[in-house]
Amino acid sequence: MTRAELLADDPLWLILIKAVVLMLVGPILTVVLIVGERKIVGRMQNRPGPNRVGPFGMLQSIADAIKLPFKEQVIPDTADRKVYFLAPVIAVVPALIGLAAIPFGPEVSIFGERTVLQLVELPVGVLLVLAGASVGVYGIVLAGWASGSPYPLLGGMRSAAQVISYEIAMGLAIIGVVLYAQSMATGAIVEAQASGWYFYLLLPSFVIYLISMVGETNRAPFDLPEAESELVGGFHTEYSSMKFAMFFLAEYTNMVIVSAFATTLFLGGWMFPFVGLDSPLNQGWWPVLWFFGKMSILLFGFIWLRGTLPRFRYDQFMKLGWKVLVPAGLVWLVLIALVRAIRNDGNVSTGQILVIGGIAIVVIVLLTLLIPEKRIEDDDSVPITGGGHPVPPLDLKVPETTPRRKALKAKAKSAKRTAALASTKEGSDGDL
Helix, strand or coil, X not given: CCHHHHHHCCCXXXXXXXXXXXXXXXXXXXXXHHHHHHHHHHHHCCCCCCCCCCHHHCCHHHHHHHHHHHCCCCCCCCCCHHHHHHHHHHHHHHHHHHHHHCCCCCEEEECCEEEECCCCCCCCHHHHHHHXXXXXXXXXXXXXXXXXXXXXXXXXXXXXXXXXXXHHHHHHHHHHHHHHHCCCCHHHHHHHHHHCCHHHHCHHHHHHHHHHHXXXXXXXXXXXXXXXXXXXXXHHCCCCHHHHHHHHHHHHXXXXXXXXXXXXHHCCCCCCCCCCCCCHHHCCXXXXXXXXXXXXXXXXHHHHHHHHCCCCCHHHHHHHHHHHHHHHHHHHHHHHHHHHHHHHHCCCCHHHXXXXXXXXXXXXXXXXXXXXXXXXXXXXXXXXXXXXXXXXXXXXXXXXXXXXXHHHHHHHHHHHHHHHHHHHHHHHHHHC
């Protein structure tokens, strides 16, 4: 029986168990990730991190989860209350739904019932996961708009532009995997990697996906929607108590989803490396351990980036998405389609394709070296920095006074002259 047939044969009680477990994966991993992130970043910055609540500070997230619901709820007077309350829910629920199509393991037996470790196996499972990870941006945009405050609104607008930009690049990376696996079902994509994982067969797609998933989840160095340096706290500035905690839950759950999706698409899913599907390491419950191990490596990458790289400037961030990732994804997609067509129609081996591709890359590099450099004409204009601010000239002389000071001095003299005339007039009136 195929995976879809096994899942269709699941009894209702087994479906409910799987649904409850999937609903708990996000919150449980969020609790673990928050403590892990604070400890790892603390280690990177030569400080202890949380070390008071529980052994080694491991219960700090549980203490925070208990504390947040009891904090005061502050709602702005200018907020649209219905949308204000609905926005955190919209941010969280799609994030939890996306895990339904992720295959966590092969066929197993649960209480004597044969099944696979997956809730649903759809012919378009890739689109379900992608939609679940992207619809959550509506919650962020609505939160920024409904708060009735300018800084959250700016954060929401940034998030909308960010997701639109990086979702295109992510989609192009995923299309490459779909073309190679010839299926949009997540379980079929994992099984198609039995002869080779796609992270090295489709390395450009993997790199584009990794960059896009960081931008998709609003994580550093791409955390522009919540940039505290210029937006106070971004889209959730006006949120407190449990609603603020729900935004935290949505962010970390989205991290889990995109990492699980990357594991499924590029890292062989639940398969152990260098062994076949008939190996004991790929049977039973062991593959669940391999899946979460690969996913943990990607989640560590999120934390590593946050502790290492500074935040991008917004124009740099947009330029990376539209001028680098999207064109590179389009070119790579055309190459994948060309290679697939050649392999399907001709008698060309993989080695021959690699040799021809290497020669083409060398020729392109040599041609780029022959292109003459663009000459920059000298002019007397003031040079402009990357931020658009003029650089002071080298022969700068600080003026002794400014136009405003001149105006203020003239105003003061005029006031004195008026007062003197008034006093003179009063004196002459007194003499009369």
